[in-house]
Each structure stands twice: as structure tokens, then as C-alpha cells.
Amino acid sequence: MSDIGFIIPTAPQFDFQRTVLSHGWLMLPPFTWDGEEGALAYAYESAAGNVLRLQICGAPDGVQAHLSDSAPMTESLEAELRRAVRTMLNIDWDLSPFYAAMRAHQSYEWLEEERRGRILIAPSLWEDLAKVLLTTNCSWSQTVNMCRQLCLLGAPHPNIKDCHAFPSPGRIAAMDFDQFAESVRAGYRSAYLYELAGKIAKGEIDLGAWLRLDSAALFKAVKSLKGFGDYAAGTIARMYGHFDHIAIDTACHTMFAERHNGGVKGSVDDIKTHYERFGPWRGLVMWMDIMRHHGE
DNA sequence: TTCCAGGGGTAGA
DNA sequence: TCTACCCATGGA
Structure with a gap:
């Protein structure tokens, strides 16, 4: 138990900054990125239902995480946060086989030299699915806007203004659809998002089981959702460590x-x-x- | 005004 | 399987 947070050791091939900058996710709330400080923050809703501001920085041979809102850190909360950080930064990926394979190809030395390849994701598949849906058929600036509006529907932080956790499926499912759509302004995507939230909330979809699927099965499962085609399924597969699909957009x-x-x-x-x-x-x-x- | 953006569903061939 | 056409939204 510690008020200053905790450190998660990482392998030498791990690069915190490269991971955070691996795609646009750092710009989507509830992530915020302070480039000067090299600090990633995330409004995290704990299993106990508390919204906490988790801050993550690079450290020698690891990453350091702490709660920037002085919330008390218990042992069980620390264990939960450690899992979340490992997930978000895909810390457990071993990219050695990737780097080894790429040595056979010219002009890709930079991948290993710059320790690239690791990808930032959300702590939950639900959040990544929702965000990927919000990247389809619109400009990136619109994705950011829609995501910002969606996040305003999440549980609020007790004392940080305009800081919300990502809305849980149940929270969305409990809303009236018209009110939801008018809040998020996601156009025709609103219905897909609302439907997905409802299925998860009702237990018709078990995303925990999806995490254990192989590449082909995960791709197929994502594609079975309305609004998710080859691009979206390929993007999700990539973020969850399966690279045998090309997400073409x-x-x-x-x-x-x-x-x-x-x-x-x-x-x-x-x-x-x-x-x-x-x-x-x-x-x-x-x-x-x-x-x-x-x-x- | 039209076009298009980190696409996808659907009907009809 | 392939092709039109449609889909809400907001910026250019």
C-alpha cells in the first residue's frame, strides 16, 4: 500500500512514449496526454464504482503509475490498477518474434531500433469497440468530438470538473435512445453504439470471452456487430495482438x-x-x- | 453547394 | 460475390 503509486517493471524492448504515441487513442478521452511531462492520464472507474484520475509515466526499466487526485490506494485497488495499466500499454506483448521476422526485410530496421510496434488500448474492449466505431466514415476531428461527447455521459470524477470516466454499457443502456443520440451527435452510428451497449449490459455479449478468442474468431465476432466491417474488425484485432488482418481505410x-x-x-x-x-x-x-x- | 472523412448495411443482380 | 445507393455529422 502506498500513496505514491507503484512501478511496473518492463522488458528492455518496451518504450512508454512510443506506445502512447502509437496511434490517436491518446487524444480520445478519458485519456489525456501531457507531451511536455510525458504523462498519460486516464479517468478510471474502479470495480467499486469510484472515478479516479490515474497518471502514468515512463520510468527507468518500467512505468510508474499513481493517482493524481490523492485518492487512497488500497491493496486491492492497486492490484486492479496494475492490471489496467498492463492492459492499456500491452506491456505483456513480446515483440521479439516481430523484430526477428522484420530483420529479413529491408528498410524496416527502425522498428526494432525505435522499439515500435506496441499499441495503446483502453482498459476494456467495450471502450475500444465504441471508439473504433466512432472512427468510421468521418474525419479524425469528428471522432475526437464524438468521443468527448460520449464521455460526458460517463460517471463524473468527484472533484475534477468535466472529468468523466468512459460510460459503462449499463449507463448508456439505461438512457433513453433519443436523449443518448442527441448527446453524442454520432449520426447513424448512435444506433449501432446503443445496440452494442444494450447487448453487453444484458449479457447477450460476453466481451471477457472475446479476449480469449484467436485472431479469426475475434475478427468474426467483431464483424458480427452492426457497424463493424473489415476495417473496424481489423483495427480491433491489431489492438489486441492479432496482426494477420490488414485494416484498410x-x-x-x-x-x-x-x-x-x-x-x-x-x-x-x-x-x-x-x-x-x-x-x-x-x-x-x-x-x-x-x-x-x-x-x- | 457539394464533397468527404481512420466505412458499413442492404437490396438487387 | 459484386455493385449501387444510402446512411448522420460537421468541416472544408
Whole structure:
């Protein structure tokens, strides 16, 4: 038990900042990112129903986490928070086989050198599903806006203004649909989101079981949800450690055209064919290509 | 005004 | 399986 939080040791290949910056998730509440301090914060709703502001920073040979709102840290809460941090940063991924496989390919040395490949996710699959749905068929700025509005429906922090946890499925399911849709302003996506929340709340979907599925089964399960197609299922699969699908969206098309296809837009089959050479790592290589391309 | 963004559902061939 | 057409929203 400690008021200053705890440290989770990490393997040498782990890079906190690279993980946080692995995609746009750090911009979506209840995450906030302080780039100058290198601190990631997350409004976390504990199993006991308390909303806490969890702050996570890089530390020598590990990551350090603490509650920035002086909330008391009990032993069981610390265990819960440790699990959440491990999940969010995908700390338990072993990327050694990925780096080893990529040594056979030219122009990808930077992956291992820069310890890239680890991806930031939410503490719950429900939250990631909801967020991925909010990336479909809209600009990124709209995704951020919709997510912000969605989060306002979550349980509020007791003494930090405008700080809410991500809304639980039950919290959404308990709302009137029209009120929900008017709050989130997610267009036709609102119905898909509301339906998903309802199914989880009623126990018709067990996302805990989904976490134990293999790549093909998880992909299929996500695609069975309304509003989730190849892109969304591939994105979720990638975030949960399965890289044998390519999540093709406009960002992928743009990157592929400019980086691999002489500025000409390629077909979906062109893209799939190009990445086949990376076998089970193809989905991760494609995403790293996007991130690399984006950073240039 | 039209187009489009980290797409996807559906009807009809 | 493939193709149109439709879907709410907000910024350009």
C-alpha cells in the first residue's frame, strides 16, 4: 500500500512514449496526454464504482503509475490498477518474434531500433469497440468530438470538473435512445453504439470471452456487430495482438499510394498482396507504415 | 453547394 | 460475390 503509486517493471524492448504515441487513442478521452511531462492520464472507474484520475509515466526499466487526485490506494485497488495499466500499454506483448521476422526485410530496421510496434488500448474492449466505431466514415476531428461527447455521459470524477470516466454499457443502456443520440451527435452510428451497449449490459455479449478468442474468431465476432466491417474488425484485432488482418481505410490507401505505389491509389487487393510478405505480422507492419508516413 | 472523412448495411443482380 | 445507393455529422 502506498500513496505514491507503484512501478511496473518492463522488458528492455518496451518504450512508454512510443506506445502512447502509437496511434490517436491518446487524444480520445478519458485519456489525456501531457507531451511536455510525458504523462498519460486516464479517468478510471474502479470495480467499486469510484472515478479516479490515474497518471502514468515512463520510468527507468518500467512505468510508474499513481493517482493524481490523492485518492487512497488500497491493496486491492492497486492490484486492479496494475492490471489496467498492463492492459492499456500491452506491456505483456513480446515483440521479439516481430523484430526477428522484420530483420529479413529491408528498410524496416527502425522498428526494432525505435522499439515500435506496441499499441495503446483502453482498459476494456467495450471502450475500444465504441471508439473504433466512432472512427468510421468521418474525419479524425469528428471522432475526437464524438468521443468527448460520449464521455460526458460517463460517471463524473468527484472533484475534477468535466472529468468523466468512459460510460459503462449499463449507463448508456439505461438512457433513453433519443436523449443518448442527441448527446453524442454520432449520426447513424448512435444506433449501432446503443445496440452494442444494450447487448453487453444484458449479457447477450460476453466481451471477457472475446479476449480469449484467436485472431479469426475475434475478427468474426467483431464483424458480427452492426457497424463493424473489415476495417473496424481489423483495427480491433491489431489492438489486441492479432496482426494477420490488414485494416484498410482511407489513411491506409493514402499511405500505400504515396509510399509503395508511386503516388497512384492502389486497390484493396494491391494492398493485401503487398503486405502478404510479412505473414502474420502484416497488419502491424501496415500500421507502422502509416505511423512512419504520418511522422514524416 | 457539394464533397468527404481512420466505412458499413442492404437490396438487387 | 459484386455493385449501387444510402446512411448522420460537421468541416472544408
